[in-house]
Amino acid sequence: MTVKLINKDRFNVFLERLASGNELVAPIEEDGNIFYRRVTSVNEITLEADAFCFAPKGHFFPQYEVLYKYQQGSNALVLEEPGPAGPSVLLGVKPCDARALLSLDPVFDGNYKDAYYLDKRVKTTIIGLSCRKVRYNCFCRAFGFGPTSGEGADLFLTEVKDGYLAEALTSKGEALLKDYSDLFTETGVDGALQEKEQLAVQLDTQFKRKVDLDGVKARLDNMFEHPYWERLARKCLTCGICTFVCPTCHCFDIIDENGGGSNCGSRLRCWDACMFTDFTLHTSGHNPRPGKKERVRNRFMHKLKYHLDRYRVTGCVGCGRCIEKCPVNMDIIQVIAEIKEVG
Amino acid sequence: MKQIVDRLRQEAARLLAAGDVAMVIGYAKGTDVARTTPYFATNEEEAQNLTWNPFCTNNLVKYLLDFRFEDTKLAVVVKGCDSKGINRLIYDRQFPRERVVVLGVPCGGLLDRSKVLATIDPGAELQSVEDLGQEFVVRTDHGEFTFAKEQYLLPKCAVCRNPNPVISDVLLGEELPVAEEEKSDTFDDIVEMEALDPAAKSAFWDRHFNRCLRCYACRNVCPACNCRECAFEQAVPGWQQEACWLSKKASVDNNYTFHLIRMFDVTGRCIDCGECERVCPVNIPLRKLYRKVIKDVQELFGDTTPGLNIGDGLPLTSYRKEDPEEFM
Numbered sequence: 001m002t003v004k005l006i007n008k009d010r011f012n013v014f015l016e017r018l019a020s021g022n023e024l025v026a027p028i029e030e031d032g033n034i035f036y037r038r039v040t041s042v043n044e045i046t047l048e049a050d051a052f053c054f055a056p057k058g059h060f061f062p063q064y065e066v067l068y069k070y071q072q073g074s075n076a077l078v079l080e081e082p083g084p085a086g087p088s089v090l091l092g093v094k095p096c097d098a099r100a101l102l103s104l105d106p107v108f109d110g111n112y113k114d115a116y117y118l119d120k121r122v123k124t125t126i127i128g129l130s131c132r133k134v135r136y137n138c139f140c141r142a143f144g145f146g147p148t149s150g151e152g153a154d155l156f157l158t159e160v161k162d163g164y165l166a167e168a169l170t171s172k173g174e175a176l177l178k179d180y181s182d183l184f185t186e187t188g189v190d191g192a193l194q195e196k197e198q199l200a201v202q203l204d205t206q207f208k209r210k211v212d213l214d215g216v217k218a219r220l221d222n223m224f225e226h227p228y229w230e231r232l233a234r235k236c237l238t239c240g241i242c243t244f245v246c247p248t249c250h251c252f253d254i255i256d257e258n259g260g261g262s263n264c265g266s267r268l269r270c271w272d273a274c275m276f277t278d279f280t281l282h283t284s285g286h287n288p289r290p291g292k293k294e295r296v297r298n299r300f301m302h303k304l305k306y307h308l309d310r311y312r313v314t315g316c317v318g319c320g321r322c323i324e325k326c327p328v329n330m331d332i333i334q335v336i337a338e339i340k341e342v343g
Numbered sequence: 344m345k346q347i348v349d350r351l352r353q354e355a356a357r358l359l360a361a362g363d364v365a366m367v368i369g370y371a372k373g374t375d376v377a378r379t380t381p382y383f384a385t386n387e388e389e390a391q392n393l394t395w396n397p398f399c400t401n402n403l404v405k406y407l408l409d410f411r412f413e414d415t416k417l418a419v420v421v422k423g424c425d426s427k428g429i430n431r432l433i434y435d436r437q438f439p440r441e442r443v444v445v446l447g448v449p450c451g452g453l454l455d456r457s458k459v460l461a462t463i464d465p466g467a468e469l470q471s472v473e474d475l476g477q478e479f480v481v482r483t484d485h486g487e488f489t490f491a492k493e494q495y496l497l498p499k500c501a502v503c504r505n506p507n508p509v510i511s512d513v514l515l516g517e518e519l520p521v522a523e524e525e526k527s528d529t530f531d532d533i534v535e536m537e538a539l540d541p542a543a544k545s546a547f548w549d550r551h552f553n554r555c556l557r558c559y560a561c562r563n564v565c566p567a568c569n570c571r572e573c574a575f576e577q578a579v580p581g582w583q584q585e586a587c588w589l590s591k592k593a594s595v596d597n598n599y600t601f602h603l604i605r606m607f608d609v610t611g612r613c614i615d616c617g618e619c620e621r622v623c624p625v626n627i628p629l630r631k632l633y634r635k636v637i638k639d640v641q642e643l644f645g646d647t648t649p650g651l652n653i654g655d656g657l658p659l660t661s662y663r664k665e666d667p668e669e670f671m
């Protein structure tokens with residue numbers, strides 16, 4: 001593993017060059033929201049230490065994407081697939097979001113290989129960044145990693161006094177350091193590594209909310225019919241916020257849209273959420289999750305049990321986004337504690 | 344505030360103990376200092392968890408619809424703005440008057456959560472809040488904080504004209520005086536938008552609608568959105584999406600369709616409680632849309648904000664001889 005250092009001035013040059021040679025995707029602010037978007041000018045990039053930022057999952061799994069276009073020709077149906085993705089760099093990815101990709105991978109890269117996700121996944125280099133502040137609802141620590149863990153990133157940065165420490169964690173990361181070797185140096189790496197350790201210790205004291213997952217899965221294994229869900233679900237509005245902001249939620253619906261000429265159209269996939277009334281609605285009219293209780297239960301079961309059952313990785317990474325954005329204060333940290341009380 | 348909380352718990356416990364209502368829908372302590380959560384008390388003991396403070400933002404009226412096909416009687420806590428939602432549901436025949444006990448709170452305004460959290464540690468324990476008229480004194484285990492209303496109220500509260508519930512069965516505090524000049528809406532925010540040229544308006548809404556996630560939180564929280572089946576969630580298979588009003592594809596053109604349909608649907612019906620804008624996870628200024636139509640309807644038909652009373656006809660669904668018809 002190569003470890004190097006880059007100073008602040010050179011870091012800006014690094015960004016400039018990344019943006020000119022690749023599709024660079026980084027956090028960009030708009031009307032008080034921070035989204036991962038394609039960078040047109042590096043001045044737009046916000047690597048703010050203490051702001052809510054939407055997850056970057058849309059880079060691999062966009063809110064909507066064309067699977068193929070169709071056209072009824074004179075004697076055959078002509079299908080046209082979208083071209084392959086170009087190489088891209090995702091910059092400033094938080095440890096929880098990098099970890100979340102490791103929870104998404106087995107879904108799209110399991111028995112069924114999802115060409116659309118995998119194409120972008122393979123062609124994207126992920127530059128992670130240590131957090132510089134722990135937000136109130138962060139609880140990544142409960143999942144065995146923390147604000148300075150690079151797992152899931154290719155190159156992992158940590159802001160230090162003199163710039164950024166850069167750790168190459170995969171061959172893609174190594175390649176990046178090699179390509180830009182004129183900007184990175186080895187001098188000062190030891191000091192920077194020590195600084196990173198101190199940062200880790202200091203950030204560890206910033207976690208405010210105590211979360212202990214021990215025994216939660218075992219209780220959920222027997223809680224499907226528990227009256228708790230009915231009570232918990234009452235306040236839920238069954239909107240899509242918690243699932244849309246979640247870095248590991250991955251449900252989609254496939255739709256056809258005619259248009260763009262006669263006898264043609266496209267097949268799209270769009271984000272879906274188990275909170276919606278038409279989610280997995282059967283043609284017969286039967287709905288396996290007819291009400292709030294079933295929907296809310298499904299989300300928490302999926303986050304804390306089903307994903308583990310299926311893939312042996314957690315379906316939640318403790319980013320706290322669903323807590324922060326839920327309009328009724330449905331709080332997964334509180335739910336975890338309550339499961340342990342009632343289960 | 345303590346008197347209101349005590350009164351609320353007493354009243355809720357009494358209603359539940361006497362079997363007058365099956366449930367009291369109110370607020371309980373939330374998971375950070377500047378938050379409360381909707382709470383459903385079903386017995387006297389649970390009634391003691393109910394609370395009231397300037398963080399009780401949610402409009403709870405919409406929850407009545409979850410029980411619209413049952414026959415139980417429910418009580419619900421409302422602020423001035425929320426209370427108009429009760430009238431909305433009664434007028435729309437979505438919930439019968441006789442099945443709801445309205446617990447009204449004369450409201451001194453809500454504090455802006457993000458501003459408060461810039462001052463108080465979110466993990467602090469809220470002990471009590473006192474409303475001194477011009478300011479709130481918030482006591483926590485991390486100390487005492489004073490928030491001047493002028494600076495810290497939610498924008499909607501700063502210009503509130505109905506702090507006293509317009510419909511209530513039990514008033515949980517003293518009615519608040521409302522100055523004469525505060526009683527009419529000057530729509531400054533809308534006048535400002537109207538002054539923009541069309542290209543600027545279009546750019547404004549393009550930018551905002553482009554990031555709409557179509558999570559439908561704005562619809563789900565809205566008391567005026569009370570259809571059993573929504574135009575935006577038609578139960579048709581994917582290959583028949585064409586038959587729908589709106590495709591699931593959250594592109595800017597579809598998002599326009601969504602927002603403009605919703606805007607027309609709540610025309611003359613939106614009670615301007617501001618919940619849509621509060622719940623939106625991507626800060627779309629939705630009230631600008633709905634307040635524009637409130638203003639238009641007021642100018643055309645002379646109606647005030649819907650929901651002030653149960654009403655005897657909505658401007659767009661009733662016919663009056665004197666209605667303007669210059670476009671005919």
Ligand code: SF4
Binds near residue numbers: 236237240241325328
């Ligand atoms: S838990 Fe919150 S964010 Fe999720 S659907 Fe319910 S109300 Fe919406």
Ligand code: SF4
Binds near residue numbers: 247316321322332
């Ligand atoms: S469930 Fe909530 S806390 Fe967990 S990863 Fe998803 S958004 Fe983050």
Ligand code: SF4
Binds near residue numbers: 272
């Ligand atoms: S929680 Fe719901 S929306 Fe999220 S992945 Fe699971 S089923 Fe899908």
Ligand code: SF4
Binds near residue numbers: 425501
């Ligand atoms: S708008 Fe008025 S009644 Fe509603 S919360 Fe604000 S001050 Fe209270």
Ligand code: SF4
Binds near residue numbers: 554560623625627
């Ligand atoms: S709440 Fe906001 S993001 Fe969600 S559908 Fe409404 S406008 Fe769009």
